[in-house]
Amino acid sequence: MAEIVQRACAGTMESSDVYVEIEPGREGIQLHLESVVRQQFGEAIRETVRAVLAELGVENANVSVRDRGALDCVIRARVETAVRRGRGNN
């Protein structure tokens, strides 16, 4: 299991990017999503974020995602970067 020990962020608010903030949490994954394409892709984005967190062994964290139309591989990269930074071993 990977523990988030500090607040960390990754990404930007530029077009095709996504800004991810992660904080230590105690009650599973609490995910807040803002997206320019939330209506069409909100659920897919949530799934991607949760999948990456699971792959990296993160079970407890508060995650805020502000999406600017990022592709799946970009979302994955930014979540992974935020997690690595939040683990404090980057």
Add this chain to the structure above:
Amino acid sequence: MRRSLLFLPGNTPNMLINGSCLGADAVIFDLEDAVSPAEKDAARILVRNTMTYMDFRGCERVVRINGIDTPYWKEDLDEVLPCRPDLILLPKTSSAADIQEADTYITETEKRLGLAAGAVGLVALIETALGVENAFAIASASPRVAALFLGAEDLTADLRCKRTKEGREIEYARTRLVTAARAAGVDVYDTPFTDVNDDEGIETDAALAKALGFTGKASISPRHVETINRVFSPSQAEIDYAYEVMETIRLAKEQGKGAVALRGKMIDAPIVERARQTIAMAQEMGLGREDA
């Protein structure tokens, strides 16, 4: 075929995801100058994911890692080598020892990750006065070296001269690199032309590089790619002439003739070799003849 090599900033998704659609023969994912120190970690993950998930068929993938004098270059390689990039561009290469250090680590990493040994090529970015003087030693330092690459911005800073559009200050470096690369049997790429809005300037600069013997030219702007591709491609007249040369040689052999002329000019070995190169490139571009 690498006529054009387009730099893409490694931490800018908007550029990376469109990289394969911009017409360049190769894209260079830049983890070095285009990325601030605080974002090196983010850029290498983003570049890794872009290479993993995006389709770059028909477009070679080059990664410019950070220099071996920085704390970043090994992590860069750890992250991107599993994606099997075509080439690694090594900045500030100044000696054969620099190549050997990078080569050793790449070889170790290939073993550790179970990758094919020697599959990824190294391109030496020559951008110091010492690198120019050591160009042949660098080009022949390892079988992994696929090309030399001139970086004129840093070089002119090192030479303590002004970088101009005309490029008189890099004449020596250009000819030295072409000669060293050809002597070592590797390719050689010219520095980018940095005025994005000067269409005439890029045309002149690319034509000069082609005339000097460069294999291709780098670009920092998608706007320059089409011009570079055109300048570094053989014209239809050149392709037709190359086929004519090969046909003349074939007929001469059939008829048992030794010396042979075409359009009043002796066809000798260098002309045949050039014709072969032109036809090989035409075939890569889909302009070759099936019957030849």
